[in-house]
Amino acid sequence: MKTSQDWSLEEEKHIYRKRKREREKMKVQNLILVAVFFYLAHTQPVNGQLRKDCQTSCGRVTIEYPFGISQGCYYADDRSFKLTCNEKEKLLFGSNFEVINISHSGELRVMNNISYACYDSLGTFGPNLYYTYTLANLSLSHKNKFNVVGCNALALLSTFGRQNYSTGCVSTCNSPSTVNGDCNGAGCCKTDVSVPFDSYSFETSPSRLQNMTSVYDFSPCTYAFLAENGTFHFDGLGDLMNLRNVTEFPLVLDWSIGNQPCEQVGSRSICSMNNSICFDSTRGKGYNCKCLEGFEGNPYLSNEHGCQDINECTSTIHKHNCSDPSTCRNKVGGFDCKCQSGYRLDTTTMICKRKDFGWATILLGTTIGFLSILLLITCVQQRMKRRKTAELRQKFFQQNGGGMLVQRLSGPGTPNANVKIFTEEGMKTSTNGYDESRILGQGGQGTVYKGILPDNSIVAIKKARLGDNSQVEQFINEVLVLSQINHRNVVKLLGCCLETEVPLLVYEFINSGTLFDHLHGSLFGPSLTWEQRLRIAVEIAGTLAYLHSSASIPIIHRDVKTANILLDENLTAKVADFGASRLIPMDKEQLTTMVQGTIGYLDPEYYHTGLLNEKSDVYSFGVVVMELLTGQKALCFERPQQSKHLVNYIASAMKENRLHEVIDEKVINENNWREIEEAVRVAMECTRVTGEERPLMKEVAAKLEGLTVTKAKHQWSDQYPGEVTENLVGVGILSEQGDTSSTGYDSIKNVASMHVAAGR
Structure with missing residues (x-):
């Protein structure tokens, strides 16, 4: 009986024998791998070098690498390049084709058999031969044609691969007289071959459209075959009777290395x-x-x-073109025609001719001298042109007050002025040569372009229409003052360019259009709400009050209108276009100027007297408020004769107690009518005929601010109806102005009459 120790000893012996067998097996496998490696090393081409014993021909066909017969003699990565030389000394590609030529350019010419289908005199299907050909990794060339011979014949060419493809050809004829020597569809037809390159086999299938016994005597069979274009020529009845005398035609196959x-x-x-x-x-x-x-x-x-x-100098195929063979000198990749000393090569005739130094040298010297003089003249002209341009720019700079501006910028009194002086070249580049596509708008004060500065920031560039030299100092003052204004509702002046005939002003770019566009245009979305319109009116009023009362030198805008109020992406108002603005010296309350402004917004008192003061801006602002309330234009000839001007239009509506008809219905709701009425009263106060009767701009701003406070308190009282609301600011304003409606109407009526009489 075996003890546990005996069992343990036998188990160890078994494991030892098993490991010994595994080691012997690994030795055998390693020997096999080494043998395979040495075999491949001696049978595969290395660096384009073939084995010395490779068969280079079969019959009369030369075998060219990458094609070959035995291992190591063809391109090993693709067995499509393996050929066979049979006992009849025929070189075969696969089992289908006899190779007749191998081209280095990627073509393999083979012989292709004819497929046919024959019928007896009764129209019964007789002998036939259909071929299916394997292409391996080659493809049919576009140089082949698919040919069909026979009367009332139909044949198909089908290819098989990732994508199956079929094409066909039909040949019809009813009598020998309709057949000629042209393969044009009568007894013979042909078509181009444009099949998928990844087809691995193809088949030609001949048949007949119908069993017509009438054509049996001269066309008993239908023949179909692929052949290289130009190798088959149809000869008429002879081919119809018995094309099988010729059993095959040359066919071109395309080949290439790899797939990349x-x-x-x-x-x-x-x-x-x-x-x-x-x-x-x-x-x-x-x-x-x-x-x-x-x-x-x-x-x-x-x-x-x-x-x-x-060696083109000795080759009979690739001959040189030197007229004298003795001058030909071969070089790697070409040749040269070397002439002896004192001769030159005529590249047209390739003949060595004696060098002629006289006229050639004179002509060359003359040409070089002429070109040198021409280059010198051109350089001088360019330099003079640049100097003239620089002088003209300096003239314009001084003419437009550039020296005065630089002096004031560097002098005392303008510590906060931040005016950048731009060059003409920079302005021209930023506007793409003042291209029309960059125009943002045009008005009486000039043209505004969209400009892109070198740092890719977008600005608005205004090309002013300032031609009076007497206004240069005032223009410089205006630039300095506006550059110091840092008000959130004034379009910021960034700088100017004085090197042009008329000055250019550079402003910040506001991207959401004008208030006019939002009220009367169709390019923007939903119309402005009452809250937005009231806020815009408050912002404009506050800005004008600042210009009139808080600026270092009072400024009268002189052209307040909705087209000069820009809105940014948050619909914040930005007062723009100070081209018509005037500075009022501290010792004067008004200026006498040439009347300037926009019809519909122009102060009638200023129009008649030419006396400009801050109340002119108040009148224009009143018209802007009316536009905000009604959504109507300041001057509209489609309204009745007495209401063409918006001031008359509002006045008539108030007199006839139909104010609700003229207010824009998009802003009216049950909670804001009292605010709208008060805003109308403020607008009518601003548009009184006499400037003394109009309020100051800061008073107007305070009243409109009061409306926003009133609105907030109304909203609070709606939430807490038990609270007392009699102390609203708006109530006080209403009580103070409750007796002014008739006066306002009479004065407005006078204004309207004046406008109509003036043709505006």
Whole structure:
């Protein structure tokens, strides 16, 4: 009986024997791998070098690498390049085709059999022969034609691969008289071959449209075959009777190396062996090789059969074109025609001619001298032109007050002025040469362009229409004052350009259009709400009050209108276009100027007297408020005769107690009518005929601010109805102005009459 110790000993012996067998098995496998490695090393081409014993011909056909017969003699990565030489000395591709020619450019010419289907005199289907051909990794060339011979014949060419494809050809005829020697559809037809390049086989299938016994005597069969274009010529009745006397025709197959184009395969291509280059295959995948110009041989090899230099001086095929053979000198990749000393080569005739130094030298010297003088004149003209341009820019700079502006900027009293002086070239570049597509708007004070500065910031560039030299100092003062204004509701002046005939002003760019666009245009979305309109009116009023009362030198805008009120992306109002503005010296309350402004907004008192003061802006602002309330234009000739001006239009509505008809219905709701009425009263106070009767701009701003406070308190009282609301600011305003409606109407009526009489 075995003890546990005996069992343990036997188990160890078993494990030892098992490990010994595994080690012996691994030794055998390693020997096999080494043998395979040595076999492959001696049978595969290395660096384009083939085995010395490779068969180079079969019958009368030369075998060219990458094609070959035995292992190591063809391109090993693709067995499509393996050929067979049979006992009849015929070189075969696969089992279907006899190879007749191998081309380095990627073509393999083979012989292709004819498919046919025959019928007896009764129209019964008789002998037939259909072929299905295997292409391996080659493809049909576009140089082939699909040919069909026979009367009332139909044949199909079908290919099989990732994508099956079929095409066909029909040939019809009823009698021998309709058949001629042209393959144009009568007894014979042909069509182009444009099949998918990845087809691995094809089939030709001949048949007849119907069993017509009437054509049996001269066309008993239908023939179908692929042939290289130009190798089959239809001869009429002879081919119809018995085309089988010829059993095959040449066919072109396309081949290439691998599946990647030259760019992807890079230095891994077999073309990089010696004096050869890679080019993409015409079959849609892979690549082929060709020798460099001046070389010939097999571009797929690097040995003595590869691309070798052509000696054009001795070659009978690649001959030189030197007129005298003794002057030909061969070089790698080409040749030269070397003339002896004292002679030159005429490249047209390739003849060595004696050098003529006389006239040639004179002509060359004259040409060089003329070109030098011309270059010198051009340089002088360019320099003079640049100097003239610089002088003209300096003239305009001084004419437009540039010196005065620089002096005041550097002097005391303008510590906060931040005016940048731009160059003419910079302005021209930023507006793309003042291109029309960059125009943002045009008005009486000039044209505004969209500009893009070198730092990609967008600005508005105004090309002013300032031609009076007497206004230069005032213009400079205006630039300095506006540059110091830092008000959130004033479009900021960034700088100016004085090197042009008329000055250019550079402003910040506001991207959401004008108040006029939002009220009367169609480019923007939903109309402004009452809250937005009231806020805009408050912002404009506050800005004008600041210009009239808080600026270092009072400023009268003189052209307040909805088209000069810009809105940013948050619909915040920005007062713009100070081109018509005037500065009021501290010792004067009004100025006498040429009347300037916009019809519909122009103060009638200023229009008649030419006396400009801050109340002129108050009148224009009143018209703007009326536009905000009604959504109507300041002057509209489509309204009745007495209501063409918006001031008259509002006045008539108040007199006839139909104010609700003229207010924009988009802003009216049950909670804001009292605010709207009060805003109308404020607007009518602003548009009184006499300037003394109009309120100051800061009073107008306070009243409109009061409306916003009233609105907030009304909203609070709606939430807490038990609270007392009699102390609203709006109530006080209403009681103070409760007896002014008739006066306002009379004065407004006078204003309206004046406008109509003035033709506005």
